[in-house]
Amino acid sequence: MNYRHAFHAGNHADCLKHALLTALIHSLKLKPAPFAVLDTHAGTGRYALTSAEADRTGEWREGIGRIPVAQDAASPLDEYLSIVHSTGKDLYPGSPDIVARLLRPQDRLICCELHPEDFLSLRRLFRDNQQVSVHERDGYAAIRALWPVKNISRGLVLLDPPFEKPDDFSRLAEAIALSRQRLRGAIVAAWYPVKHRTPVRAFFNQLQDMGERKILTAELMLRAPTDPSRLNGSGLLIANPPWQFEKTASEITSKLAAYLGDENCTANVEWIVPE
Numbered sequence: 001m002n003y004r005h006a007f008h009a010g011n012h013a014d015c016l017k018h019a020l021l022t023a024l025i026h027s028l029k030l031k032p033a034p035f036a037v038l039d040t041h042a043g044t045g046r047y048a049l050t051s052a053e054a055d056r057t058g059e060w061r062e063g064i065g066r067i068p069v070a071q072d073a074a075s076p077l078d079e080y081l082s083i084v085h086s087t088g089k090d091l092y093p094g095s096p097d098i099v100a101r102l103l104r105p106q107d108r109l110i111c112c113e114l115h116p117e118d119f120l121s122l123r124r125l126f127r128d129n130q131q132v133s134v135h136e137r138d139g140y141a142a143i144r145a146l147w148p149v150k151n152i153s154r155g156l157v158l159l160d161p162p163f164e165k166p167d168d169f170s171r172l173a174e175a176i177a178l179s180r181q182r183l184r185g186a187i188v189a190a191w192y193p194v195k196h197r198t199p200v201r202a203f204f205n206q207l208q209d210m211g212e213r214k215i216l217t218a219e220l221m222l223r224a225p226t227d228p229s230r231l232n233g234s235g236l237l238i239a240n241p242p243w244q245f246e247k248t249a250s251e252i253t254s255k256l257a258a259y260l261g262d263e264n265c266t267a268n269v270e271w272i273v274p275e
């Protein structure tokens with residue numbers, strides 16, 4: 001395991017994933033019944049933007065560093081940004097930190113992180129939080145073991161693997177299907193890199209061939225994906241999105257494109273498979 005999220009926290013991919021994640025949790029809170037979130041690849045939960053790792057890549061400067069603190073009235077990024085800016089000076093919240101701060105007393109968060117040091121940091125972050133459980137285990141295997149959560153029939157699975165292995169897209173497709181089988185109606189949000197279009201197309205085809213339906217994607221592309229050695233953009237695939245979420249996703253991705261990109265940047269929200 002070479003990947004450490006500390007090098008990438010707050011970059012354009014995090015802004016996309018976390019702004020959409022915030023909006024998804026917001027929509028789950030519209031109903032009073034409890035919900036659970038399973039974060040299969042959770043990271044450390046909180047990142048110092050002044051760390052040697054963050055400084056070495058400087059990626060956050062081209063991501064969260066470009067988004068003004070003060071937004072024009074009623075920006076679609078408001079809720080996400082208020083979480084980011086309340087995290088602390090020069091800190092950036094990871095997905096578990098964002099979700100934990102949005103939970104109501106009846107809701108739960110389950111996190112998995114396999115890297116021993118990152119697991120310890122995450123466990124430390126939540127040591128006093130009874131609503132959050134942290135597991136040092138394989139996030140994919142956790143779908144069978146920990147999902148759904150007992151007595152909770154609504155929720156969201158966040159799949160955010162590091163894409164270090166050649167079969168990552170294929171494992172992701174299987175994990176999306178399994179998460180939905182284990183809890184009917186669950187929202188599944190899966191982040192994917194767009195270095196080149198070919199593996200992304202194969203990923204979508206695999207999901208279609210598996211019979212998966214109701215799949216929306218929201219992508220932020222900084223440039224055309226012609227150089228496969230670069231992270232040219234990324235997407236969040238959302239299975240079972242909330243009603244009219246495509247509108248919310250379009251507003252969020254367009255706003256991010258305006259801040260993070262130049263004239264080559266595009267924001268696309270698309271139904272890969274409709275209902």
Ligand SMILES: C[S@@+](CC[C@H](N)C(=O)[O-])C[C@H]1O[C@@H](n2cnc3c(N)ncnc32)[C@H](O)[C@@H]1O
Pocket residue numbers: 001003004005017040041042043044045093094095096112113114115118137138139140160161162
């Ligand atoms: C992209 S980062 C997660 C970032 C986090 N979701 C966020 O948005 O703040 C991927 C994380 O998965 C961890 N990881 C890698 N393989 C794993 C596995 N099989 N199960 C659980 N965690 C894993 C890595 O150590 C890394 O911290």
